[in-house]
Amino acid sequence: MDVRLETAVSLTKPWATETAEPAPYRLDVSLERENLLPVISALFAAEWGYLSAITGVDLGTAVGVVEVLYHFCEGPCIVTLRLRVPYDDAQIDSVCSIIPSASFFERELSEMLGITIVGTPNADRLFLPDDWPLGVYPLRKEYVMQG
Amino acid sequence: MTLNVTQEWQGVLDKIKNWARINSPWAIHYNSGSCNGCDIEILATLTPRYDVERFGIKLQGSPRHADVLICTGPVTRQSRDRLLRIYEQMPDPKFVIAVGTCAISGGVFQGCYNVIGHIDEVIPVNMYIPGCPPRPEAIIDGVVKLLTSLQAVPESATA
């Protein structure tokens, strides 16, 4: 394992519920939702990489969970923080207080998958048109494209 | 513009206007959802190798000064109103050129949730230039063909 990934393992260890290495140079760390901010603070304080993207993946109506992935990159290494957000309590803490540039990623996540970002500085729409119906989230699996 | 003149003089005026328009059409370009490819090729037609200005064609910013609207890309929900507004702000007679496959049919973006459709579902189109993206030569050819067609048609028919 790359030495940078080892650092990341030890940084995230106190909160990680599961740690996996799915491919070379990649580390997946599963977390409980409420531990997101402490983990990101720890990575940020140690200047470990930068927040490259936030991905939301709908696991389907049968499961009723959206998986939110925070990808941190440093050189060839990618650390992915995995959180599970259920449909019926779809909210997550904003990381903008630590990483201000995450605002765009959070706005996209919120409008595309219907997750409320608690404490984000700007919750306006970023990509969807002004007349887009409220409560319709295009990247949810239940949304089916017409035509 | 219609002045209170005799039929004969109106005909002469129309001829002069048509002559001026054909010799120096001003165009505005609007991208309603394109991937940028067609837009770059339109910009390339202005640069030294193709130099469309030698035909008197000028690309400029305000719809109020434009004779020709050059559209690229499929129409997205958010840009539909913009496209209509630009079209309505243009003085009559006005002509629309749809550049690229997406502008003509929606192209690869057919069925995407934020795409309404192609240009002529929103505004009338006079000239279609196919290609993904069309080469600058094709764009110039399209504009010239549009101008040639104007020569044959009296203005009262196009207004």
Place this chain on the structure above:
Amino acid sequence: MMTVAAPTTQKSEKFIVPIGPQHPALKEPGHFEFAVDGEIVTDATVRLGYVHRGIEKGTESRNWAQNLYLLERICGICSHTHAFAYVLGVEQLAEVEAPPRARAIRMVVAELERVHSHFLWLGVGAHEAGFDTLFMYSWRDRETVMDLLESLTGNRVNYSACVLGGVKFDINGEQTKGILEGLDFLEKRTHHYLNVIQQDALFLQRTRGVGVMTQQQARQLGVVGPTARASGVARDLRIDAPGQHYNDFNVNMILETDGDLAARFVVRIRDLFESYRIIREILSNMPEGDLVVKRMPRKIKAGETISRVEAPRGEAFYYIKSNGSEMPERIKVRTPTLCNMASVLTLTVGQHLADVPMILVGIDPCFSCNDRSVTVTQPSGQREHWTWEQVRRFGIEYYQRQGGQ
């Protein structure tokens, strides 16, 4: 009553300048609103989505091969980058490795694309500064690389060079000769441009010390690509994460430390020399062999992967998840401009409104179409429409006045 009214009138001196919204690529189109106090920008916000088409959702109803052509049309400037990142990801999932010759050809196209993109950007940057001569010259020279790309791929913009498991075309001896000749010409011109942007006093007035981003800021804002490298942050995926592609060929890191607009120009121009060198090296060591793997499965094994490619503008990030069927479960695309956009909002605060067009262009946000409308809203409710051209003009005239004093 009169005395009470005084502070409110003073307050109303501040107004909002919206710039936008027309903009080409997937995530780049932006409608900016700059709050200004006199000449100085005090706040900036952005609204994207005018050209949002829903490509990520669209990929879920197309098969793996069809998606290649959809994703290639995310952006007409770096089309190969998107195809490249996508095929890398899918090949990882399918546990297929493209043959060495195919990998080399992919890199040649990627570097030629970088050359065309930087020339394009140099022209647009010069245009925003009011230096249209440089705009016309750089676009004239850009036609050389467009010819090379067309002779290789048959298209000037959407090359379709990559297919799943390989590439679509070969490079023969005649084409190699053509590329080398083209590069010799471009290299000569690039030396000239490097001179111009480093020595032209009027141009330097618009770029030196403008929009400075320190190394610390660049790290905090998470900027990528040449924008980061101009601030001394060594971040280039071709070096950091070479993967199976750039592993075979050595790439040098191009760094500048000033962090201002001038540095962003210099980094990209020096990047060009590096690209020329890489292309020459690849062409002279072209591996022999197949162009496509023998068998690429129609259904891709279930799993998820991340692939990253250094686009001309920085890191393009792809997250691909497969459920084992003929169509992907989820594809997430993060383009470099989204990373760099936050830096624009931060950098413009405290700067002159006249510098805004240049700072926007400094990150190379695919700002290539000329006409954008701008609305100047005054608190009284009066709206005055500005075109992008007028803002540009405002900037140029502002500096002419400054120079005259």
